[in-house]
Amino acid sequence: MSVNYIPSTFAVLRDTDRCIKCRACERQCSNEVHYYDADFDKMFVHEEQCVDCQRCVTICPTKALAIIENPNSFRKASNYSQQLILENYRQASTGAVLLSSMGNPQDFPVYWDKMLINASQVTNPSIDPLREPMETKVFLGKKHTHINRNPDGTIDMTEQSPQLEIKYPIMFSAMSYGSISYNAHESLARAATELGTFYNTGEGGLHQDFYQYKTNTIVQVASGRFGVSKDYLDAGAAIEIKMGQGAKPGIGGHLPGKKVSDDVSKTRMIPKGTDAISPAPHHDIYSIEDLRQLIFSLKEATDYKKPVIVKIAAVHNVAAIASGIARSGADILVIDGFRGGTGAAPTRIRDNVGIPIELALASVDQRLRDEQIRNEISIVAAGSIRSSSDAVKAFALGADAVYIATPALLAIGCHLCRSCHGAKCNWGIATQRPDLVKRLNPDVAYKRLVNLVHAWDHEIKEMMGGMGINSLEALKGNRLMLRGIGLTDKELQILGIMHAGE
Amino acid sequence: MITIDAKNKYYKELNREIKDAPDNAVTVENVCGQRYIGTNSPGKDITVIGTPGNGLGAYLNSVNLVIHGNAQDATGDTMDSGEIIIHGCVGDACGYGMRDGKIYVKDDAGYRAGIHMKEYNEKIPNIIIGGKTGSFLGEYQAGGRIIVLGVGYEDKCPVGGFCGTGMHGGEIFIRTEKLPVNLPVQVEITTATPEDMDSIKAVVNEFCEKFDLKAADILSSHFYKLTPNSSNPYTELYVNQ
Ligand code: SF4
Ligand code: SF4
Numbered sequence: 001m002s003v004n005y006i007p008s009t010f011a012v013l014r015d016t017d018r019c020i021k022c023r024a025c026e027r028q029c030s031n032e033v034h035y036y037d038a039d040f041d042k043m044f045v046h047e048e049q050c051v052d053c054q055r056c057v058t059i060c061p062t063k064a065l066a067i068i069e070n071p072n073s074f075r076k077a078s079n080y081s082q083q084l085i086l087e088n089y090r091q092a093s094t095g096a097v098l099l100s101s102m103g104n105p106q107d108f109p110v111y112w113d114k115m116l117i118n119a120s121q122v123t124n125p126s127i128d129p130l131r132e133p134m135e136t137k138v139f140l141g142k143k144h145t146h147i148n149r150n151p152d153g154t155i156d157m158t159e160q161s162p163q164l165e166i167k168y169p170i171m172f173s174a175m176s177y178g179s180i181s182y183n184a185h186e187s188l189a190r191a192a193t194e195l196g197t198f199y200n201t202g203e204g205g206l207h208q209d210f211y212q213y214k215t216n217t218i219v220q221v222a223s224g225r226f227g228v229s230k231d232y233l234d235a236g237a238a239i240e241i242k243m244g245q246g247a248k249p250g251i252g253g254h255l256p257g258k259k260v261s262d263d264v265s266k267t268r269m270i271p272k273g274t275d276a277i278s279p280a281p282h283h284d285i286y287s288i289e290d291l292r293q294l295i296f297s298l299k300e301a302t303d304y305k306k307p308v309i310v311k312i313a314a315v316h317n318v319a320a321i322a323s324g325i326a327r328s329g330a331d332i333l334v335i336d337g338f339r340g341g342t343g344a345a346p347t348r349i350r351d352n353v354g355i356p357i358e359l360a361l362a363s364v365d366q367r368l369r370d371e372q373i374r375n376e377i378s379i380v381a382a383g384s385i386r387s388s389s390d391a392v393k394a395f396a397l398g399a400d401a402v403y404i405a406t407p408a409l410l411a412i413g414c415h416l417c418r419s420c421h422g423a424k425c426n427w428g429i430a431t432q433r434p435d436l437v438k439r440l441n442p443d444v445a446y447k448r449l450v451n452l453v454h455a456w457d458h459e460i461k462e463m464m465g466g467m468g469i470n471s472l473e474a475l476k477g478n479r480l481m482l483r484g485i486g487l488t489d490k491e492l493q494i495l496g497i498m499h500a501g502e
Numbered sequence: 503m504i505t506i507d508a509k510n511k512y513y514k515e516l517n518r519e520i521k522d523a524p525d526n527a528v529t530v531e532n533v534c535g536q537r538y539i540g541t542n543s544p545g546k547d548i549t550v551i552g553t554p555g556n557g558l559g560a561y562l563n564s565v566n567l568v569i570h571g572n573a574q575d576a577t578g579d580t581m582d583s584g585e586i587i588i589h590g591c592v593g594d595a596c597g598y599g600m601r602d603g604k605i606y607v608k609d610d611a612g613y614r615a616g617i618h619m620k621e622y623n624e625k626i627p628n629i630i631i632g633g634k635t636g637s638f639l640g641e642y643q644a645g646g647r648i649i650v651l652g653v654g655y656e657d658k659c660p661v662g663g664f665c666g667t668g669m670h671g672g673e674i675f676i677r678t679e680k681l682p683v684n685l686p687v688q689v690e691i692t693t694a695t696p697e698d699m700d701s702i703k704a705v706v707n708e709f710c711e712k713f714d715l716k717a718a719d720i721l722s723s724h725f726y727k728l729t730p731n732s733s734n735p736y737t738e739l740y741v742n743q
Contacts, residue, residue: 225598
């Protein structure tokens with residue numbers, strides 16, 4: 001027998017006193033970890049296949065299971081983690097690029113956790129959101145510096161740029177049908193509709209069944225142009241050009257042929273079973289001028305009625321790039337930080353390329369203000385907004401709204417096992433396998449999404465109220481409301497905030 | 503038929519005029535660089551006299567365009583149906599992500615013609631180029647058909663380098679006896695069989711009729727056919743973490 005070098009990452013603990021051998025775990029685990037041996041009348045495990053998704057633990061009727069980190073470990077070293085050793089083994093046996101999913105799990109600073117929010121005391125009283133009106137509705141789009149009035153005194157709207165009206169400053173960011181399941185998409189679409197916010201098709205086209213939610217749909221156009229047609233562009237309330245993604249800056253999308261099922265093939269408008277390749281560069285875009293050309297082709301195709309969004313990954317030169325985009329005719333800019341999630345990305349890229357959204361957002365907002373073009377474009381912050389307080393900090397750093405994806409998936413059952421790229425998601429989210437997809441009930445899931453956004457919105461209002469602010473407009477870019485904790489002068493300078501105590 | 507004078511008109515205004523024209527047959531004269539002609543004008547038959555700008559026929563949907571002049575970059579970007587007939591040359595990235603319909607170019611095409619071209623069921627796009635093309639013809643091609651006739655370039659291969667880089671679907675026909683240079687590994691090249699030639703006969707005949715060429719001469723020449731040798735070129739590339 002040859003040695004495969006690879007011990008399992010997790011250990012499955014089964015309390016045999018509790019286990020009644022109902023074999024529910026065996027049926028539920030798509031990774032085929034649990035199995036029953038009739039000769040021994042006992043449950044066994046292939047625990048090396050376990051991804052710690054917690055499905056079996058949650059399902060087990062007698063609560064007999066627990067998944068723990070395998071206590072067996074390699075000799076400890078701080079420069080070579082067990083993970084790193086295993087990855088090298090894996091590459092040595094396959095010669096392949098490591099693939100992983102969800103957000104960068106490495107130990108980089110999370111600046112959200114190093115910023116604190118202000119509150120009023122004595123002077124400038126705080127506001128109680130339960131008693132007083134608070135405004136968290138947002139209009140995304142270009143804001144003109146001049147308005148013209150009609151003879152009757154009303155504002156001439158024909159001269160204004162199209163706006164995206166969102167009832168809550170939180171939208172669901174791009175996740176394509178293909179990377180996530182039909183039921184997951186349906187849940188997002190229905191929740192966005194009920195909430196009066198938006199979900200985003202990702203680059204995989206729009207399934208026929210979801211055209212009914214079009215008023216709350218943002219359609220994405222990426223380099224591969226999957227599913228982009230007249231009807232598709234018409235269906236979107238806004239059109240997003242994907243230039244980059246925080247989890248994999250400089251890398252494109254690649255949906256392997258095995259995930260291109262019948263239905264996905266119809267939505268992407270490509271034959272079943274073929275790879276769907278969306279390389280990072282748009283081969284017609286090499287400059288801001290070229291980007292402008294694509295933006296205006298989309299505007300021309302949709303009668304100048306829809307805002308055009310440009311999404312970029314947060315990279316070193318993000319401020320200069322954003323300045324170009326603000327002048328390109330785009331209405332909304334999305335900046336996606338390097339901790340943002342993904343359905344699949346090369347591990348080394350996900351873990352090492354890009355910069356944190358907090359720093360990118362602060363420097364972009366400042367740059368656009370310095371150049372007096374901040375009104376030309378709205379900014380949406382994305383790429384690891386984990387809670388309402390992250391969102392509040394993002395607004396104070398200059399974001400007009402935030403995009404969330406991982407929290408949205410958590411709301412519908414994701415357990416962050418970071419194995420989406422395996423396409424066997426036990427929670428019916430990142431998979432196309434019908435038996436797994438049906439585990440996700442959209443009737444329940446969409447309500448959980450609605451709950452999540454309601455809860456966040458209420459928390460945002462409470463934090464705003466505490467600061468004595470009753471409209472999001474007054475919080476935007478209001479960096480006096482933030483203080484840094486444990487940050488260097490340079491970090492404070494980039495974030496444009498003072499240190500706690502100052 | 504309606505005639506529109508494009509002189510000194512900004513593209514936005516011109517395209518609105520074309521779209522709103524009371525007749526479907528529209529001739530636009532004095533065109534000089536106006537972008538996106540034909541975009542979002544369903545049902546129109548547009549004749550362009552002059553030089554249209556970039557993004558000609560972007561997202562084209564049930565529009566026929568005839569260009570008496572040269573077209574520029576991003577012609578037929580993500581086009582969905584209809585046809586673009588160009589009596590001249592075309593610039594770069596012609597037919598980017600095109601899904602159906604035809605682009606016929608009498609003379610030469612720039613870089614990256616047919617990039618990301620796709621097909622789905624009965625929707626099979628066709629690009630025919632009468633002369634030669636620049637490098638990266640059919641880059642990332644995922645479906646549809648590109649035919650290069652090389653008329654006037656019989657002594658050399660009429661396509662540039664790296665033809666079919668990233669190709670994973672569709673086919674490219676090249677009328678030549680010379681092998682293209684720098685062919686990537688994922689492309690398979692064969693001499694077109696009589697059956698292959700039958701499959702392109704109808705469109706080549708149509709092309710020749712439009713541009714006064716002798717179809718019989720062209721179809722009896724030697725053609726190479728390029729196809730991808732796998733529709734999943736990257737499956738071996740990744741291992742799960
Ligand atoms: S992969 Fe999930 S369901 Fe399977 S054993 Fe591990 S935790 Fe349980
Ligand atoms: S979506 Fe599914 S596979 Fe991906 S991290 Fe969440 S539970 Fe795991």
